[in-house]
Amino acid sequence: MAITQFVVNGLLVGALFAAVAVGFALIWGVVDIINLAHGEMVMLGGYTAYWLLSIATGTAEGSVLLFLATIPVVVAVLFVVGYALQRTLVSRVIGTDIFLTLLVTFGISIAIQQLAIQAWTANPRSIQVAFADPSLTAAGLVIPKMKLVAFVGAIILTAILYLFLQRTRTGRAIRAVSQNPEAAALVGIDVAHTRAITFGISSAVAGGAGAFIATILNIEPQMGLIYTLKSFVIVVFGGVGSIPGALTGGLLLGTVEELTAGLVSSRWTLAVSFTLLIVLLVVKPKGLFGTEANE
Amino acid sequence: MSTESDDGLLRSVVPPAWVDQLFARCQTHGWTLILISAVVGALPPVFGLREGYVMTVLSEMFLFAILALSWDIVGGQTGYPSFGNMAFFGIGAYTTAILVKDAAIAFPIAILGAAIAVLIFAAINGLIVLRLRGHYFAIATLGILLAVQQVTRNLAIAGGASGKILFDVPPGVVFYYFFLVVLVVEIAVIYYLTQTRFGFILNAIRDDEGKATAMGFNTTYYKTAAWMLAALFTGLAGSAYGLFNTFIDPQTAYNGAWNVELIAMALMGGTGTVAGPVIGAFGLHTVIEYVETAFVGWQLVLLGAAVIVTVIGFPKGVVGTIREYANEMDYYERGGMAAADSEEPEVTTDE
Amino acid sequence: MSKSTDSDRSPATTDPVLRTEGITKRFGGLTAVDSVDVEVHDGEIVGLIGPNGAGKSTLFNCITGTLTADEGRVRLQGDDVTDWPEHKIARAGLGRMFQETRIFGGMSVRKNLLLAAQEGGADIGGLLRRPDDSLVGRTNELLSYVDLDGLADTQAGRLSFGQQKLIEFVMELMAEPDLLLMDEPAGGINPSMLENLIEYIRTANDEEEATIFLIEHNMDFVMEIADRIYVLAHGERIGEGTPEEIQNDQRVIDAYLGRE
Numbered sequence: 001m002a003i004t005q006f007v008v009n010g011l012l013v014g015a016l017f018a019a020v021a022v023g024f025a026l027i028w029g030v031v032d033i034i035n036l037a038h039g040e041m042v043m044l045g046g047y048t049a050y051w052l053l054s055i056a057t058g059t060a061e062g063s064v065l066l067f068l069a070t071i072p073v074v075v076a077v078l079f080v081v082g083y084a085l086q087r088t089l090v091s092r093v094i095g096t097d098i099f100l101t102l103l104v105t106f107g108i109s110i111a112i113q114q115l116a117i118q119a120w121t122a123n124p125r126s127i128q129v130a131f132a133d134p135s136l137t138a139a140g141l142v143i144p145k146m147k148l149v150a151f152v153g154a155i156i157l158t159a160i161l162y163l164f165l166q167r168t169r170t171g172r173a174i175r176a177v178s179q180n181p182e183a184a185a186l187v188g189i190d191v192a193h194t195r196a197i198t199f200g201i202s203s204a205v206a207g208g209a210g211a212f213i214a215t216i217l218n219i220e221p222q223m224g225l226i227y228t229l230k231s232f233v234i235v236v237f238g239g240v241g242s243i244p245g246a247l248t249g250g251l252l253l254g255t256v257e258e259l260t261a262g263l264v265s266s267r268w269t270l271a272v273s274f275t276l277l278i279v280l281l282v283v284k285p286k287g288l289f290g291t292e293a294n295e
Numbered sequence: 296m297s298t299e300s301d302d303g304l305l306r307s308v309v310p311p312a313w314v315d316q317l318f319a320r321c322q323t324h325g326w327t328l329i330l331i332s333a334v335v336g337a338l339p340p341v342f343g344l345r346e347g348y349v350m351t352v353l354s355e356m357f358l359f360a361i362l363a364l365s366w367d368i369v370g371g372q373t374g375y376p377s378f379g380n381m382a383f384f385g386i387g388a389y390t391t392a393i394l395v396k397d398a399a400i401a402f403p404i405a406i407l408g409a410a411i412a413v414l415i416f417a418a419i420n421g422l423i424v425l426r427l428r429g430h431y432f433a434i435a436t437l438g439i440l441l442a443v444q445q446v447t448r449n450l451a452i453a454g455g456a457s458g459k460i461l462f463d464v465p466p467g468v469v470f471y472y473f474f475l476v477v478l479v480v481e482i483a484v485i486y487y488l489t490q491t492r493f494g495f496i497l498n499a500i501r502d503d504e505g506k507a508t509a510m511g512f513n514t515t516y517y518k519t520a521a522w523m524l525a526a527l528f529t530g531l532a533g534s535a536y537g538l539f540n541t542f543i544d545p546q547t548a549y550n551g552a553w554n555v556e557l558i559a560m561a562l563m564g565g566t567g568t569v570a571g572p573v574i575g576a577f578g579l580h581t582v583i584e585y586v587e588t589a590f591v592g593w594q595l596v597l598l599g600a601a602v603i604v605t606v607i608g609f610p611k612g613v614v615g616t617i618r619e620y621a622n623e624m625d626y627y628e629r630g631g632m633a634a635a636d637s638e639e640p641e642v643t644t645d646e
Numbered sequence: 647m648s649k650s651t652d653s654d655r656s657p658a659t660t661d662p663v664l665r666t667e668g669i670t671k672r673f674g675g676l677t678a679v680d681s682v683d684v685e686v687h688d689g690e691i692v693g694l695i696g697p698n699g700a701g702k703s704t705l706f707n708c709i710t711g712t713l714t715a716d717e718g719r720v721r722l723q724g725d726d727v728t729d730w731p732e733h734k735i736a737r738a739g740l741g742r743m744f745q746e747t748r749i750f751g752g753m754s755v756r757k758n759l760l761l762a763a764q765e766g767g768a769d770i771g772g773l774l775r776r777p778d779d780s781l782v783g784r785t786n787e788l789l790s791y792v793d794l795d796g797l798a799d800t801q802a803g804r805l806s807f808g809q810q811k812l813i814e815f816v817m818e819l820m821a822e823p824d825l826l827l828m829d830e831p832a833g834g835i836n837p838s839m840l841e842n843l844i845e846y847i848r849t850a851n852d853e854e855e856a857t858i859f860l861i862e863h864n865m866d867f868v869m870e871i872a873d874r875i876y877v878l879a880h881g882e883r884i885g886e887g888t889p890e891e892i893q894n895d896q897r898v899i900d901a902y903l904g905r906e
Binding site: 034092093096098100102103104107109111117118225268270271278 | 424435442446598602
């Protein structure tokens with residue numbers, strides 16, 4: 001039945017939104033910054049995967065295994081980018097007027113976008129993966145293989161992030177800093193470094209999601225803002241700093257979008273997303289799993 | 296960003312007292328200054344500049360000054376930084392374009408229609424966004440900008456994604472004066488308001504909204520008034536722009552990059568001041584224009600970098616930094632922190 | 647200190663300036679304020695004391711409209727203001743000073759004072775007029791009264807904490823509220839500044855019949871300045887009376903004073 005197909009499509013793409021949103025939620029929760037350049041990390045991840053494949057095979061095509069091999073590299077590269085951005089630029093506005101922190105990340109966003117345009121032109125690109133056709137069919141539903149791969153990849157990235165936060169020493173340090181930076185400093189945690197690491201891993205996960213996105217959608221230099229805003233919707237819904245919340249929110253948002261596209265028209269999906277944003281902000285829930293950010 | 300003037304050399308060359316006096320002079324002769332600037336601005340066409348690149352650049356400078364100043368009413372004076380002011384611009388632009396092109400309405404009346412449309416829109420979306428604070432407010436305004444952009448893109452009457460092309464537009468010099476007049480009026484209005492109770496209340500909301508409420512001010516009322524005032528001027532600028540440019544589409548009318556640009560202008564010039572956003576607009580726009588011609592395509596990279604640098608190093612902007620420099624001396628003369636923190640609760644004065 | 651004319655205080659009103667009846671406020675499972683009755687009469691200085699967490703600030707917030715009481719009524723000059731929004735109650739004649747001393751740091755001291763004056767209110771004319779000379783004159787007078795004349799044009803945020811507290815107080819003098827709530831006015835200032843403050847409060851009370859209701863932990867301060875004192879503990883009112891009566895009230899001593 002058509003609706004089920006839409007829902008499935010929504011869940012498949014929603015996981016990618018979730019993977020992007022998770023990093024956004026983390027930065028907001030830990031560094032108390034709304035990173036308006038977050039979407040650019042997605043974009044950079046997509047382009048990194050694209051160029052890696054191009055270097056390896058001469059064209060932006062490859063087998064799925066080759067593609068998957070780029071993921072760790074993408075993650076590493078974006079980690080460095082995120083870490084550097086926080087350490088050199090963003091850290092200087094922490095604790096100042098909220099408006100200034102928003103503006104600096106917006107400035108970074110614009111700078112990255114425009115540099116990308118200069119470097120790679122504004123033409124959309126995508127990665128073609130050989131095994132994408134034909135799609136799978138099951139129970140009357142069409143499931144494109146790459147979407148499934150992307151779905152699994154997004155879930156794995158999210159899960160790794162979650163486990164990292166829960167199980168590792170650095171993860172605990174991150175959680176400590178999010179709760180009480182002064183106390184964390186007193187017990188010997190390097191707060192500046194920890195914040196930068198948070199930025200790094202958030203960007204890394206977003207970049208990984210971006211790589212998957214490049215295989216199922218087009219990438220172009222200015223795609224980032226939409227992902228940033230969708231992340232905002234998801235995090236407001238799911239709760240600041242909450243990974244389960246971001247996951248739920250992402251899947252939901254994806255579903256809502258696909259249902260809109262299927263039942264109404266794909267031209268209205270963005271309008272619906274932004275309207276959802278406004279509705280959420282007005283209703284301002286405490287978030288499903290987390291706590292409302294203090295204002 | 297240092298708050299203390301540890302620069303002894305600067306102090307001896309340009310003593311803070313002079314700067315303070317300069318500010319005082321500007322205050323007393325504020326209206327004269329505005330009048331002089333208006334006259335100076337009105338002169339170029341009289342002396343022969345009636346078309347061409349320079350006229351366009353000057354017109355755009357006035358335009359951006361209007362936008363930056365309007366942003367500052369709500370962002371700098373009231374403390375509600377909006378990332379979606381261009382929504383008003385776009386609505387103004389599209390309303391005028393539709394009225395002029397599709398309904399064959401005369402330009403002046405179309406502008407009036409646009410102003411009304413913008414005010415209604417501002418009232419409605421103000422109801423929604425003005426109850427939010429900080430991050431939420433900023434992002435909500437951005438969301439509205441993008442939502443309106445998307446909706447416009449899907450409307451046939453607005454020409455969809457291709458926009459509208461306009462013919463039979465008045466000559467460039469008309470727009471030059473239009474933008475100049477709107478700018479001068481706006482400067483005058485804001486300058487006046489900053490000296491009235493209304494202006495004080497806006498600043499109070501910025502500094503401590505809770506305290507303002509506790510003192511008896513219905514802050515919603517004032518915020519909405521400021522919001523609608525900003526919308527009006529932004530909408531007026533937008534309404535002329537479509538014709539000025541002979542073309543609008545969702546991308547230009549609801550330009551997110553411009554929104555950042557105008558915020559940057561207000562910031563660089565000095566938020567919360569009258570001259571700041573104007574100075575910032577003139578300065579930044581000139582630089583961006585130059586870069587656009589000399590290094591095509593890099594102007595927005597420059598913008599991003601300029602924003603970053605300003606926010607990190609220079610958040611008070613030109614006017615703000617100068618004012619602080621002057622103010623410091625003011626305070627220092629009257630007793631200073633050191634005197635106050637000692638056992639004497641009273642500040643010793645020379646009077 | 648010249649006094650501008652009172653607007654409309656009806657002459658022989660028998661209503662106390664403030665009366666709360668059975669104010670109760672709960673947060674989740676916790677009852678912060680439990681059925682509290684207090685009264686403040688014209689010209690009195692009434693103190694509100696009690697251990698931390700006793701509900702004093704919550705009671706204040708219910709009175710000012712920052713919070714809405716779950717049960718009970720708040721009456722200001724006889725009007726039931728329980729459900730009124732905060733700004734409306736302030737307009738009706740309620741002033742408030744905050745524990746953390748809140749003034750408008752980005753504006754000059756003079757602007758802070760001008761804002762506080764209730765004249766020129768909400769009508770458009772008043773809003774769009776520049777401050778008139780008599781008002782400016784009054785700000786000068788008041789600043790002179792607290793020996794802060796030279797600071798009229800200084801940015802308020804640059805003042806020391808003690809100076810800011812004085813400015814916050816002077817703003818209330820400008821506003822001339824029917825009732826002034828003060829939240830820990832003695833907090834964070836040195837003894838000689840405190841003595842000045844006591845002096846100013848006394849004068850305002852004597853000469854202007856300022857009616858004051860204050861929360862305080864500094865026992866010496868309260869005992870010296872208050873006409874009557876209410877004692878709150880665990881959200882309940884456990885004592886009421888003059889300073890002497892309170893100091894000898896066994897229940898109060900057990901709950902609060904004895905611990906000092």
